[in-house]
Amino acid sequence: MLDVTLVRCLQLCVSVTLVSRLEGRVSAPARVEAVVGKPFTLSCTLVKKGTGDSVTQVRWLDPKNQTLIAYQPGRKDTVSGQQHVELVSSPGDSSQISIKRVSYRDEGCYTCTFDVYPSGAREGTTCLTVTGVVTHGGNKTAVSGKMATLNCHFGLPEKVQQVLWRRRLAGPPVEWQDVVSFVPEGEPETKEEYQDRATVSSSLADSELSLRPVRVEDEGCYSCEFHTYPDGTKSSTVCLTIYVLPKPQVSYKTTSPGVIEANCTAISRPASEIVWNVEGNNRTMGAPVNSVQPLDDGTTQVISTLVVQSGLLKDVSVKCLVHHKGLESAIAVSMNTKIGTALTILISVTTVAFLLVLSLCFCLWKCFLRKEVD
Numbered sequence: 135m136l137d138v139t140l141v142r143c144l145q146l147c148v149s150v151t152l153v154s155r156l157e158g159r160v161s162a163p164a165r166v167e168a169v170v171g172k173p174f175t176l177s178c179t180l181v182k183k184g185t186g187d188s189v190t191q192v193r194w195l196d197p198k199n200q201t202l203i204a205y206q207p208g209r210k211d212t213v214s215g216q217q218h219v220e221l222v223s224s225p226g227d228s229s230q231i232s233i234k235r236v237s238y239r240d241e242g243c244y245t246c247t248f249d250v251y252p253s254g255a256r257e258g259t260t261c262l263t264v265t266g267v268v269t270h271g272g273n274k275t276a277v278s279g280k281m282a283t284l285n286c287h288f289g290l291p292e293k294v295q296q297v298l299w300r301r302r303l304a305g306p307p308v309e310w311q312d313v314v315s316f317v318p319e320g321e322p323e324t325k326e327e328y329q330d331r332a333t334v335s336s337s338l339a340d341s342e343l344s345l346r347p348v349r350v351e352d353e354g355c356y357s358c359e360f361h362t363y364p365d366g367t368k369s370s371t372v373c374l375t376i377y378v379l380p381k382p383q384v385s386y387k388t389t390s391p392g393v394i395e396a397n398c399t400a401i402s403r404p405a406s407e408i409v410w411n412v413e414g415n416n417r418t419m420g421a422p423v424n425s426v427q428p429l430d431d432g433t434t435q436v437i438s439t440l441v442v443q444s445g446l447l448k449d450v451s452v453k454c455l456v457h458h459k460g461l462e463s464a465i466a467v468s469m470n471t472k473i474g475t476a477l478t479i480l481i482s483v484t485t486v487a488f489l490l491v492l493s494l495c496f497c498l499w500k501c502f503l504r505k506e507v508d
């Protein structure tokens with residue numbers, strides 16, 4: 135009988151000690167990650183406050199043990215603290231503060247302290263790691279022979295040890311080829327294949343890869359990698375498209391009396407679109423016929439063949455219009471008929487003038503000769 139009571143008593147004692155151990159503990163996540171430039175909320179909670187205990191003050195210390203914010207629960211007028219943080223209203227015995235814009239300097243361990251009356255202060259610690267994400271300036275297009283630039287941004291340059299640009303080679307399997315790299319306080323290093331053509335900006339936050347002159351073979355996707363310590367590699371992929379602009383030409387020949395066959399030829403990348411403009415006239419003989427042929431250098435040749443009555447060319451201008459994605463407006467090539475007329479007039483005028491000068495000379499010569507003879 136006595137034994138049973140003793141056992142009961144012991145059990146009770148043990149559970150009471152357990153409860154009192156749990157009492158007044160502060161629960162806070164040990165590790166959290168915040169993205170640089172974004173707001174972030176830190177929180178901790180006082181669990182199992184003892185009966186009769188009351189929280190008189192809550193304090194947050196930053197990684198340098200300086201007061202970040204301090205307040206008496208439920209009394210807004212008592213909040214004091216640093217500019218870059220604010221108190222977030224939170225229920226009961228929990229506390230939340232928000233860092234308005236996380237920066238590299240915010241990394242470290244934060245302590246939240248609940249001053250509890252009468253049992254004393256309780257504290258919890260949360261360690262914050264600041265991470266960054268890579269953003270890029272979007273896919274780009276460039277004209278062959280000109281300059282192409284691709285750019286990436288990483289918000290946490292303090293942690294970057296190397297920036298590396300790599301090119302994705304056509305798979306499978308997908309492989310990456312180094313193009314150019316940059317390390318702080320070092321010279322950018324360009325791989326042999328890109329020597330004299332690839333350059334990288336000397337920045338650990340904003341990295342810009344430039345290729346000049348850019349070639350059709352450079353088309354593809356590139357990754358910008360920011361090698362950080364201790365968070366590892368952060369990267370993003372951006373793609374480059376290369377255009378070759380058309381330089382259209384028109385040629386024509388007479389296939390049968392009164393019928394002319396005209397060709398408008400455009401070599402470009404990607405393929406051009408060719409249309410004919412016959413000054414609103416309906417005297418073409420049938421629709422133009424287009425032939426499309428891919429060439430070895432990555433360009434495409436488009437020939438548009440139009441058959442017209444030669445009579446038409448005397449009074450209207452026939453133009454070939456070449457449209458290409460890389461051009462702001464279409465290139466127009468005239469079939470030279472009107473210019474041809476102008477040329478004829480020019481030649482005639484020149485000839486007449488020449489003859490006039492010649493006869494004048496002849497006259498003068500005759501006059502002089504006569505005088506001399508006299």
Ligand SMILES: *[C@@H]1O[C@H](CO)[C@@H](O)[C@H](O)[C@H]1NC(C)=O
Pocket residue numbers: 197198199
């Ligand atoms: C902050 O205080 C804690 C003890 O409260 C101590 O362990 C830590 O080293 C201190 N940190 C700095 C940066 O002073």
Ligand SMILES: *[C@@H]1O[C@H](CO)[C@@H](O)[C@H](O)[C@H]1NC(C)=O
Pocket residue numbers: 272273372373
């Ligand atoms: C960039 O181009 C690649 C391949 O052409 C495509 O998969 C990707 O969605 C493009 N990205 C953007 C942001 O347009």
Ligand SMILES: *[C@@H]1O[C@H](CO)[C@@H](O)[C@H](O)[C@H]1NC(C)=O
Pocket residue numbers: 385386387395396397425437439
């Ligand atoms: C036009 O192009 C075709 C091939 O598409 C060719 O057979 C023809 O001889 C060309 N005509 C002229 C006038 O250049």
Ligand SMILES: *[C@@H]1O[C@H](CO)[C@@H](O)[C@H](O)[C@H]1NC(C)=O
Pocket residue numbers: 416
């Ligand atoms: C163009 O000519 C065709 C016949 O050659 C005729 O059917 C069509 O109506 C004409 N269109 C116009 C706009 O004159």
